[in-house]
């Protein structure tokens with residue numbers, strides 16, 4: 001599953017390539033991946049120009065000149081591959097990022113009038129693409145439930161603390177992973193920001209002093225920003241918009257560092273399970289309050 005920095009990295013890559021291109025044809029033969037009626041696709045996609053590529057949480061929104069948008073969720077194994085003068089693969093790293101397309105996993109092919117192409121490939125078919133009037137995009141269930149964007153300027157420490165405190169009886173890691181609390185934070189950035197704030201991932205929110213939540217807020221913003229700067233892609237399944245693996249994992253302090261020394265105190269980093277997820281922490285820096 002990509003996290004916010006990975007999808008942001010894909011957005012930046014596609015935004016460099018797609019705007020201004022005009023759609024010549026669309027092929028899609030797997031209805032679950034792209035459930036729109038062929039008539040709508042013909043009417044609102046064919047002939048349309050790509051205006052802009054946006055991101056909300058972990059979802060990409062490709063805005064078209066017809067006031068329709070293509071909404072894309074890559075889920076576990078989705079990838080977007082642009083083939084034109086340059087080639088850009090983004091998402092799950094399979095040979096399809098670099099080999100001849102369309103391939104077996106290709107669910108949707110979009111051909112532009114300059115003969116460049118955008119392929120949506122998805123081996124396991126959990127991902128999806130939907131064509132919607134742009135005005136309806138914020139109304140889809142996924143967006144209505146999702147929390148604020150952590151990197152927006154108006155997402156302050158105060159707002160972070162207020163939202164986290166809504167679930168004050170839950171453990172902090174599960175709250176960070178809850179997409180209705182904050183958008184786009186997954187396992188890697190939860191572990192990294194909790195280490196930065198010296199908070200044990202299983203700590204009940206109500207037991208965390210406000211000042212520590214402020215440090216956690218800052219830690220979270222910092223790791224997200226650093227990861228975007230490094231090309232996102234911290235998880236083994238994700239590569240960036242140019243088909244390269246991101247390098248954030250090189251900078252990770254605890255994530256998948258179990259058995260290695262804590263960069264702060266030298267204690268061996270441990271791995272446990274919190275919120276149903278593999279969780280990495282320093283048993284000395286991140287003590288569970290009694």
Ligand SMILES: [Zn+2]
Pocket residue numbers: 262263264265266267282283284285286
């Ligand atoms: Zn430590």
